[in-house]
Amino acid sequence: MSAMTRRAATPSELLSPTEMAEADRLAGNGPALMEAAGAAVARAIRSRFRPLPVLVLAGPGHNGGDGYVAARHLERAGWDVAVAPLAPPNGDAAGAAAHWRGPIRPFAPASLARAGLVVDAVFGAGLSRPVDGQVAETLCAIRTPIVAVDVPSGVDGATGAVRGLARQAALTVTFFRLKPGHLLLPGRDLCGETVLAEIGLPEAVLDRIGPRSFRNGPGLWRLPQPDTATHKHSRGHVTMLSSDALSGAALLAARGARRAGAGLVTLACESENAARAHRMAEPGALTLTGDWPEALLEDGRREVFCAGPGLPPDATTRGTVAALLAAGKRLVLDAGALTAFAGHPDRLHGAAILTPHMAEFARLFGEVGKDRLEAARRAAAQSGAVILLKGSDTVIAAPDGRAAINDNAPAWLATGGTGDVLAGIAAALLAQGMPPFEAACAAAWLQGEAAQRAGPGMIAEDLPPQIHATFLHVAALI
Numbered sequence: 001m002s003a004m005t006r007r008a009a010t011p012s013e014l015l016s017p018t019e020m021a022e023a024d025r026l027a028g029n030g031p032a033l034m035e036a037a038g039a040a041v042a043r044a045i046r047s048r049f050r051p052l053p054v055l056v057l058a059g060p061g062h063n064g065g066d067g068y069v070a071a072r073h074l075e076r077a078g079w080d081v082a083v084a085p086l087a088p089p090n091g092d093a094a095g096a097a098a099h100w101r102g103p104i105r106p107f108a109p110a111s112l113a114r115a116g117l118v119v120d121a122v123f124g125a126g127l128s129r130p131v132d133g134q135v136a137e138t139l140c141a142i143r144t145p146i147v148a149v150d151v152p153s154g155v156d157g158a159t160g161a162v163r164g165l166a167r168q169a170a171l172t173v174t175f176f177r178l179k180p181g182h183l184l185l186p187g188r189d190l191c192g193e194t195v196l197a198e199i200g201l202p203e204a205v206l207d208r209i210g211p212r213s214f215r216n217g218p219g220l221w222r223l224p225q226p227d228t229a230t231h232k233h234s235r236g237h238v239t240m241l242s243s244d245a246l247s248g249a250a251l252l253a254a255r256g257a258r259r260a261g262a263g264l265v266t267l268a269c270e271s272e273n274a275a276r277a278h279r280m281a282e283p284g285a286l287t288l289t290g291d292w293p294e295a296l297l298e299d300g301r302r303e304v305f306c307a308g309p310g311l312p313p314d315a316t317t318r319g320t321v322a323a324l325l326a327a328g329k330r331l332v333l334d335a336g337a338l339t340a341f342a343g344h345p346d347r348l349h350g351a352a353i354l355t356p357h358m359a360e361f362a363r364l365f366g367e368v369g370k371d372r373l374e375a376a377r378r379a380a381a382q383s384g385a386v387i388l389l390k391g392s393d394t395v396i397a398a399p400d401g402r403a404a405i406n407d408n409a410p411a412w413l414a415t416g417g418t419g420d421v422l423a424g425i426a427a428a429l430l431a432q433g434m435p436p437f438e439a440a441c442a443a444a445w446l447q448g449e450a451a452q453r454a455g456p457g458m459i460a461e462d463l464p465p466q467i468h469a470t471f472l473h474v475a476a477l478i
């Protein structure tokens, strides 16, 4: 389990490399921050490794400066340390380098021969182009564990993408706040264990920067709290659209919605046969049949609809969704209800939450590209809806520019039907009064937590029974 999974203690704001540089500038004490950063790297190494010959690969910027400081602290602790500078250090790094009196080696594969551990202090937040040439050649030749300063060199701190090349780190020590690249893939995986170190940067700089990106977790939202005055109608009514052809998907979404606290869940069915089957499978849900959309709009108390799981991406789906939008209903749209609008995200204006996976996103908004955070933000601004872009690093973005990255989903969550459950959870939270961004964030987090509890080998049906335990867990965290 990585250090990052101790999430209650980790601040939720994320800073891009540009924002982090601004934080440094506002703090105005570069050498002290560098000293604290390098000391934190040395401390993290000493608490995880027995003394080993260490080679510090130092770049010309502040990342390299942190490396020189770490080298000095390790040597003072009796470790055998050498530094290999890529180029003469600049700025505050020159001061840190001046205090290094130990061995200097060429920045080349041959210098790695004696090392039992490599500290990668080549590039951090200042990565400005793909890693290539001598740096790529030397990084490729490393055969020992790697400890990365800030990020593994080559990982873009803003996007988690690899620029040129990056090596897998055993440990990454970063400072003050995580960056999006520590949570977005493949960056998150390449970091190995990630340690966030306090280096004396005052929290007040955040007021000036105004971060808009967050790590998803219970600090970002508050789950609905029923009280003694609550009754089933006041807990929200979710109507789930179901097709005869793939009725299991709507059933899974209905289960997710019921377990996430919706007071009433109705499965709107195409045929009486399907309604009967649903009633047998989910006795606590209501069913409805009749011509859509008239039947759906008859009861004004139906406020929240979930459409898409199991629906075909055709003109009928398009017409139903359009009618619901025109009637001012709050919608969570997934799967077929998204693909039905391929190329026309503008027609979804008024929807509350869209939950596309990569391919559905591409059909609506164009390819996601390397920057998932930016892509989701752009789509939210374009559609006016909260976008929940599904993946191992699900991103949730609001039209107002806020965005959160979810990192608690285990790999075994990637199985058929789990997205349907997620849409149901989101709809239920929306129906209970949570604003769309908070409802989408909470749904993604609860789903990840439920999947961890269900364990490897779980199937979508295993998620809903875990949801109430995740509610209790959230209550214990806050």
Ligand SMILES: NC(=O)C1=CN([C@@H]2O[C@H](COP(=O)(O)OP(=O)(O)OC[C@H]3O[C@@H](n4cnc5c(N)ncnc54)[C@H](O)[C@@H]3O)[C@@H](O)[C@H]2O)[C@H](O)CC1
Pocket: 020, 021, 023, 024, 033, 034, 037, 059, 060, 061, 062, 063, 064, 065, 066, 122, 123, 124, 125, 126, 127, 128, 129, 130, 131, 132, 135, 149, 150, 151, 175, 176, 199, 201
């Ligand atoms: N608050 C904090 O988080 C603190 C972070 N610190 C460390 O500072 C670095 C960022 O330092 P910066 O000088 O801005 O950038 P880098 O050291 O990452 O690199 C800049 C340097 O490298 C050259 N360069 C960039 N990419 C390439 C490339 N692909 N090939 C060749 N050369 C490249 C660029 O031209 C510059 O010369 C942060 O990561 C932390 O480690 C502070 O020390 C403490 C506060």
Ligand SMILES: [K+]
Pocket: 063, 120, 121, 122, 123, 124, 148, 149, 150, 151, 152, 153
């Ligand atoms: K680095």
